[in-house]
Structure formats: C-alpha cells, structure tokens
Amino acid sequence: MRYIEPHGHMVSRTTDDYRDMVTAGCACVCEPAFWAGYDRSSVHGFYDYFCQLTDYEPKRAAKFGLPHYCWLCINPKESEDVGLAKDVIGIIPQFLDRPNVLGIGEIGLNKNSRNEMQVLEMHVDLAANHNQLILVHTPHLEDKLKGTRLILDVLKSDSRIQPERVIIDHVEEHTAQLVLDRGHWAGMTLYPESKCTGARAIDIFERFGSERLWMNSACDWGVSVPLAVPHAALEMRKRQWTAEKIDSVIYGNPIRFMSQTPKFKSPA
Amino acid sequence: MKRTDLLDLYFMENRAKLIDLAAFMDRVDRAEGDADFRYAAFKEALKELGRGDSERAKHVLLSLSDPTTEPIPAAPGKGAIGAWKT
Numbered sequence: 001m002r003y004i005e006p007h008g009h010m011v012s013r014t015t016d017d018y019r020d021m022v023t024a025g026c027a028c029v030c031e032p033a034f035w036a037g038y039d040r041s042s043v044h045g046f047y048d049y050f051c052q053l054t055d056y057e058p059k060r061a062a063k064f065g066l067p068h069y070c071w072l073c074i075n076p077k078e079s080e081d082v083g084l085a086k087d088v089i090g091i092i093p094q095f096l097d098r099p100n101v102l103g104i105g106e107i108g109l110n111k112n113s114r115n116e117m118q119v120l121e122m123h124v125d126l127a128a129n130h131n132q133l134i135l136v137h138t139p140h141l142e143d144k145l146k147g148t149r150l151i152l153d154v155l156k157s158d159s160r161i162q163p164e165r166v167i168i169d170h171v172e173e174h175t176a177q178l179v180l181d182r183g184h185w186a187g188m189t190l191y192p193e194s195k196c197t198g199a200r201a202i203d204i205f206e207r208f209g210s211e212r213l214w215m216n217s218a219c220d221w222g223v224s225v226p227l228a229v230p231h232a233a234l235e236m237r238k239r240q241w242t243a244e245k246i247d248s249v250i251y252g253n254p255i256r257f258m259s260q261t262p263k264f265k266s267p268a
Numbered sequence: 269m270k271r272t273d274l275l276d277l278y279f280m281e282n283r284a285k286l287i288d289l290a291a292f293m294d295r296v297d298r299a300e301g302d303a304d305f306r307y308a309a310f311k312e313a314l315k316e317l318g319r320g321d322s323e324r325a326k327h328v329l330l331s332l333s334d335p336t337t338e339p340i341p342a343a344p345g346k347g348a349i350g351a352w353k354t
C-alpha cells in the first residue's frame with residue numbers, strides 16, 4: 001500500500017510517528033500551518049514557525065525518506081487579533097518561493113467572528129495575488145455548518161479564485177455536498193472523537209463520489225492518529241473496495257489536487 | 269455491499285455503541301443537578317434516528333449545529349462545545 005498524508009502537523013509528532021507512517025506506505029506528508037495550542041506573542045514567533053515548516057521539518061522528514069511539504073498562514077484560532085494577523089500575512093510572501101511551500105493554509109474560520117472573516121478575506125487576497133493553492137479549515141462541531149457557508153461565500157465573492165484550486169477540509173455529512181457543489185475539493189479528517197471516523201468517510205466517498213475528495217489524519221498535538229489514513233484503507237478493503245480504487249483515493253487524489261502547483265513533485 | 273455483509277461487518281460494533289448510549293443516558297438521568305442544554309440537544313438529535321431515509325447522520329449533525337447565518341461580533345474563546353446553545 002502507498003498513500004499520501006495531505007494534512008499532518010508533524011512538528012507536534014515524534015520520530016516514531018515518522019517511522020510508522022513510512023512503514024505503512026506514506027509517500028509524502030503535507031503540513032498546514034497550525035495553532036500551537038497557545039497564542040504566539042508576536043510576528044517573530046510566526047517567522048520562526050515558518051522557518052521550522054520550510055527548513056527544519058523537511059530535513060527531519062528526509063531522515064525517514066519522506067518528502068515534506070507545507071502551507072503557510074496565521075491559523076483561524078489566532079485571527080481575532082487582526083493587527084497581528086496583518087503583520088503575519090505581511091511576512092508570508094518572503095517564504096512563498098521556498099521549494100516545499102504548496103500554498104496558503106489552513107485558513108478559514110473557528111468561531112465565525114467578524115475579525116476571523118476579515119483575516120480570511122486577507123488570506124484569500126494574498127493567495128490570489130500570488131497565484132497560490134488554498135487549504136481551508138472549517139470550524140469544529142456546532143460551528144462547522146455556519147462557518148462552511150460563510151467561507152464558501154467569501155471564496156465565491158473573489159472572482160480571481162478558481163474553485164478547483166481550493167480544498168475545504170474537515171467536511172462531514174452535512175457539509176460535503178455544499179463544498180462539492182461549489183466546485184472545490186473536500187477533505188475528510190479522521191479523528192477518534194470528532195470529525196469523521198473511517199467508516200463514515202467511506203460512506204461519504206460512496207455517496208458523493210471520489211472525484212474531488214481526500215482523507216487525512218490531521219495528526220497534531222491533540223488526540224489524533226497519524227496512521228488514520230492507512231487504517232481507513234484497511235476498512236475500505238473490508239468494504240470490498242478494490243486495491244486500485246483504494247490507491248486512487250489515498251494516493252492518486254492528493255496528487256491530482258496538489259499537482260496544480262509545480263512545486264509538488266509526484267512521489268512516483 | 270449487501271445488507272447482510274454490512275451487518276456482519278458492523279452489527280456487533282454498533283450494538284455495543286447502542287448500549288453505551290443507553291448507559292450514558294441512564295447515568296446522566298441518575299445524576300443530581302440542573303438541566304444542561306447539551307443533554308437537551310442530544311435528546312433532540314436522537315429523534316433524527318427515527319427518520320425513514322438514509323440521511324440520519326446529516327440530520328443529527330444539522331440538529332446540533334448553529335442555525336444562524338451572520339458572523340458574531342467577537343470570538344468568545346477558541347473551543348466548541350458540540351451542541352448549539354440558543
């Protein structure tokens with residue numbers, strides 16, 4: 001089996017996780033910028049984090065033979081401070097030429113506030129100005145439906161944004177169709193306690209088609225499982241999916257989306 | 269997959285989840301204290317299981333979602349609770 005982990009916060013994971021992922025068939029990992037679990041106190045903290053994502057972490061991954069890509073932004077959880085967000089967005093362009101940067105992400109909303117909306121619009125503008133792919137985080141639990149609708153409207157209102165160059169992550173049964181109907185890609189996150197289980201993700205593939213859908217573990221510093229994607233692949237086998245179909249979803253689909261930037265080199 | 273195959277695969281797991289759900293509700297009912305909006309929302313969402321279509325998961329999620337459409341003035345914190353408090 002081979003697969004791609006299109007959303008993993010590897011700076012929070014151990015070398016054991018890298019070893020286990022590669023052993024399970026991981027062919028490359030992509031790391032969106034995330035909240036640290038605490039608020040960074042200044043733009044300098046983000047500068048250091050972006051250096052970590054574009055320099056140190058790819059070297060750590062390379063020790064396991066694993067190509068590492070990343071996405072840059074200030075996370076929606078830190079978007080309430082619009083002044084800080086402006087400063088952070090101001091330093092992102094100097095990192096966009098780095099070889100492992102795929103685009104802007106994971107941007108989006110968290111509590112669906114006005115300031116979060118303003119920062120989302122700034123990120124979308126940044127991506128459009130620099131012709132970057134976009135990876136969007138949708139809010140958690142009770143906030144997801146409303147946040148997804150607001151995000152879709154922000155994206156639609158910017159005529160420079162090509163829907164197929166945007167992936168909207170963490171969809172569930174109530175938001176998948178909304179996202180796909182707008183022409184975007186959709187991501188399903190496999191978490192033990194929230195978002196999707198493997199069984200539900202397979203249901204969503206079977207119901208909505210696998211044309212523009214991927215799965216990820218979104219493993220980070222919280223309760224999450226770095227091997228969630230290969231575990232879901234095992235469940236697909238139990239659901240009588242063919243090896244070719246499983247491969248097309250867990251390996252082929254991330255490649256099809258990310259190959260829209262020439263920075264992404266197909267592992268094959 | 270045939271219905272029987274799906275039941276072979278998932279029945280025992282979901283039987284256990286069903287009993288866990290019942291035990292959770294019994295536990296909450298036995299406990300002292302004020303009513304909590306999360307439990308009311310939970311019981312409301314349970315009604316969606318009686319739907320005759322295959323849209324139960326979607327409607328349970330909708331039932332637990334914030335139905336409003338306008339951005340809020342300011343984020344009250346970072347976390348989500350899992351149920352919508354009107």
Ligand SMILES: [Zn+2]
Binds near residue numbers: 007009032106218
């Ligand atoms: Zn994430």
